[in-house]
Amino acid sequence: MIRNFHCIMRLLVLGTIILSSLPMMGMNLLMRPYDSLLLPDIHREKCYELAFWAERGVRPAEGYNSESQRVDIFNVWNPYQDALAMLEGFPTGTPQSLLLKQLNAADDGIRGTFDVTGKLALDVGAVVGTRWYFLPNAWITAFIPFYKAQLSDVAFQDRTQLLTPADFRVKNLLTSRLQSVVTQMGNGLSIEGWKRAGPGDLNLLVEFLFSFPQKNRPVLQNVDVGGRVGFTLPTGLKSDEDKLLAFPFGFNGAVGILYAGCLNVVFADYIRGGVDVQLLHLFGNTRERRIKTAMDQTDFLLLAKTPAYTDYGLMQRFNLFIQAYNIKGASLLFGYQFLKKGEDHLALNTCDYSTTLANTAASLDEWIVHSIELNLHYDFSYYKENPSIIPQASIFARLPFNGRRAVAFTTVGAMVSIDF
């Protein structure tokens, strides 16, 4: 019976490995289930673990611009969106260039620009994860996330002043009918809100952890040294190039390789602290992307869409934590997370546009998020010696407090797991 159960679990873990994903993102938006600060405790004496996380944004996402100032989500890359510049950089005779000639208006930084606002909400983020302790100090982990998000209340506030004939022309022909112009010339671009739901990227890890009990030390009780390596596979919902801020639920079709290391120490039985460093290299991929065709264009009003290869920047994550550990089965973790993604580079698969110009997009630049994470965790094995099933539960909060060129959610969530 037990043997059959083990076989079923093995199949389940393998199936999860095949089907599940590690939630990743092109932006710093969503929970990362392989976030070491939110994972359940390890029970190496067990064979399997099945875990489930769910989180929800408690308020609309907040943006941080290149100066690390807190701004609206539509201002993370540009302080405003430029509809005049949107028409630049297209070949002579195209509708965009004809309209630009018709407008005959210089882009003075006000004319033809919009203050754009909107609300980006994480309705739900959920992950199913499994562990298979296939060796005493090693296990395989697989995660598959699911997300539901929506952009609402998108408003384009025209900044054009009616001072000159050029202002009037721009108002009449462009800014007062932006939706129509974008629809006609934007290759399917929509400047309205959206709702999206779907899976994230599959994540598969092999993890190991070695404990070094410090027997003769009065304070330091134990040192854990661990590491992990794995892949992200592109099963997630990709970014929708035709929608505003429609971020991918993974890494936008890219395969990634992940490697990380951690060091945890336990002091005086109840205090635990540690550091976790994780690097993610993404392999470039080619797909249809919106690109800049002129230097002054802003990232949400890009009319040109063309196949382009993206060479992704390295993603780095550093976690620091301190934890009141296992006090009658309960633990309270206070963590700091630094998340940074390096600059991406585009290579266009067409000669119609300039790769150099396309690479001036602010959205390709590096981004950073600093977060505080709180995790209140309970391990039910505290009251029972060697139980056959060990349940665990936790509630957590993710509180971004600073960043650069990033949009970040403030979320609360819960996790339940069983080890058996």
Place this chain on the structure above:
Amino acid sequence: MGTVSSTLKRTLSILLFFTSTILHGWEQIKGNDQTRTVFTAPVTACAASPNRLYVGATHHETLKEFSLAYLDMQRKSFKPALMHDAIINQTIQAKNPLYDSAIVHVAEISNRNEIAVVTRSCPSELYLIQGLPPELNPQKAQKESREATQEATAEDTAASENNDATDQHNQQKDKEKKAEEEQEKQKIMQSIFTLATIKDASGLAGNNGIVALAGHERHLFLAVKGAGQPSFGEGNSGIALVRFIERTREVEVSESEIKELQEKLKGKTEEEIKRQMHGMQPNKEGKWVKLRTDRQLEQIRRWSSGEQENEQEAAVLLNKGSAFLKVGSDLSFIDDAVDLYWSPSLERLYVSLKVRSGSGADAGARALAVGRISEEGELVFAPILADNLLSSARSIVGSLGQDEPISLHKVRTLQTTTGFLDYLIIQGGNGSIEQTKNKIFAVPALNYRDARGLVDPSVAHMHGTLAAIDAAPVDFFKKGPSRSFAARHFMTPPAKTDSVYSENDSAAYVGGGPLPGAVGDFVVKDDAIYAVVTDSASSQNNGIYHSQAIFDYDGKIVAWTEWKRMYDTGGFIQKIFFDAQQAQLTVLEGISPDALVAAYRSAWKKEHDDFFSTTSLINKLFAGVPGGIQGCEIYDEHLLCATGINCVVLAWNNDGDDIHSYEQGKIDSVLPMTASGIRLHGGLLADLGPITASAILTYKQMQYLAVGGVHGGALLITPEGCGWPAKGQRAIAEMQTVLPSGMRFIRISSAPFIRKMIFDAPYLYILTDTTFERVDVSSLIESGVPRWTRLADSASMVDAHGIFYDCVISGPLAVIAHSTGLSRTANGADIRTADEANNLWAGILLPRNDSPVTALFAVTQTGKEIDIARGIAGQLYAITGSLDRDISRIYRLVIHAVDDALITDTTVQLLHDFAMPDTITHFIKSGAHVSAFSTDGSFYFCAADQKRKIPARIYSGIKAKTKLPLPLNEEDGAHCITRILRGSRWGNSIVAGDFGLLVNG
């Protein structure tokens, strides 16, 4: 008496300075007196190079080291060119002979920091100053020199007292050390080389003086009187050629230096040793010496009768009997006032003379001699025009006939921007000295340089002489695959008398006619001439006048714009000095024609009451007003119309101090006498939005103001249909008395986005974004029901998205700039009579252009845009550009006069600015999108509107790369530059934009 006179002059000069400061508001240039910013004694402008201007004291013992002073282009003060002590002919002399002297002639040696000088006290001696500040510091050098002299004297004395033979070696070492120190000090001292006696044409020392001086980097030319002769042109007078020679001498190197060097070079490679020896080498006597090269002067030797044994220093004969001047019998008169000019472009010497032909029956005369340096190094003269080409029909440079006076005061050369065609710009002509002082002519000159810039020796004697006016210029292209355009030259000599310009040819007459007074000086800058009138019968005409060339399609000058005064002080302007890149004009002004006491330089400012009394008033009105000035025009020389959002300002130049405001767009009360303008806003104007266009209409001796904006057009008129009396019926200062009460705006057009309104009697034309319409003014004023005739619409002329940008109207011709290029009135058509757009338009191809033509700029003979196809010809600049690419190209077109004739293919032609053979290209390329353009032939202004964080700015120069220092800051807005105008009364540049008005003056 002398003291009283001196005090009076000093007082006058100070008074003039303060008066000038109040009057001009320009940047004052400091002279020798740093506190009062003027020269404390009279000075005269002596010479000018492109970057530097020299003035010399007119009296001895007045200005010390400032006896010769210079002003660099960007500096705000004159610098002294002299030092108290100088090294004369390679030996130290205590006193500089030029210090505190009166200077009469100065010539700068191009590409070298050297000046040739002749003083009043020694008129036959030539001084060459080698080394001018900034590399010399006069005070420091003088101090060090004095200290060195004192120390040397003290040590010499001490040495003489010491008879101990054992110390002799040490003394020798010390002396060597001192000598080395002296050599070092000499390096920072001014060096002067003198040529004591300039010989006349017979080889005798001409002790009567040098009457003119010119030079270039290899030679100096001096007009010298004959020995014993009272005036130039008599006896053995001539042009002396002095050349620079470089003599190498050996300077002994001290033993200590040799030992030191030997120690230093031990173990070094041969190459390293050679490099560090700094040219030291043993001489024939085995002593180590350094070779030092001195630059000296030497008068060129000539050989009489070709016999070398008679070789002697002598000038080239130039007198009444010179064959290159006379025709038939000897000249009867040559004036002392001679002007020498070395043309760097043609490499020819031009000697301008005032002569009178002889009394023989076949007599004639030429007043201009052309000299060249032959292959043998001699100065050789040639006639400017062959005898058989002279006529009695006043050939400018010469004439046939007995006792004919020809007076040429000055000759300069002009190389056109149309590919370097050479013209001689001649002040003077046929007539007496007084009769010709106010005439300036431009005549073509032969240039036989090939694509490599070399002149065939067989035609060298003709190079620089007059060219045939009826021959086409020859284009040269570089060899190689690019075949890019190299140059364009006149290469056909005249074959008959008709092939030479006479005074009656308007193409040759700069300014289209004489100036209103005698010209004291003139400056040639690119395609423009600036003349200084200092001695007119009426001092009101004194000032700086400007004229620019109008070119035919092949680059030849076909006409000149009429003289326009661009600056006036009421005083005597001696010299003007241009920095075309920075658009700065430096003026040297005096209390008399030969006594300069003040200098100042133009600058861009927001307040210039002296030039246009209402400028600052207008700026106050528009200060902080969103959108600022969106339209600006100057009418009848004195009326300035500035328009903005829902408002119109009409200002005139008088002593008033108020611009009177009227609400409801209506003049509802009598203007106060102190008013210098009116501001109308509200009423119908409130419906027009931003007002960008205006026009003054004239109908039945009355004038009316029409304005147009985003929401239509309106006319200022009384309920009875009256305007104000037209110019001629009133004085401009009376505007406040003649503007009738009750005038108000009535709507005349509902067309949106009016871009331009043009009145070309009897029609008013309106260009909007999408239409071009005509209306007879009589229907506007008399019937009140305007009958508009649509002459073009963009949808049919261009395309569905096409718009019109600008237009130029002149008689039957219209040229419209639009989003795909340029169109003009079709052959045989007439916009004055056309009833519909069909068959009315023909395209103009702008090669290598796929951008819209966003603006037009017209240069006309009269200065009025509507005269571009009247008179002889006009120049049209078409500004193309695309906002997204942020570049602009400017093309030039010539518009031949049509008047009442039919328009043909040759009416509007592209100027042949070649890129390659048969490939016409643009004239100017700007790295920014040009929103407004203006040129006067030397200043080229390309205005660019604000582009994101880069505020509105103006680039100058043909390469449009120098950013003008406009005094605009963030508070001014400076988002857009609406217009760049040339003030028609004063000629100063005016820039209008959302920041208000800026005036260059």
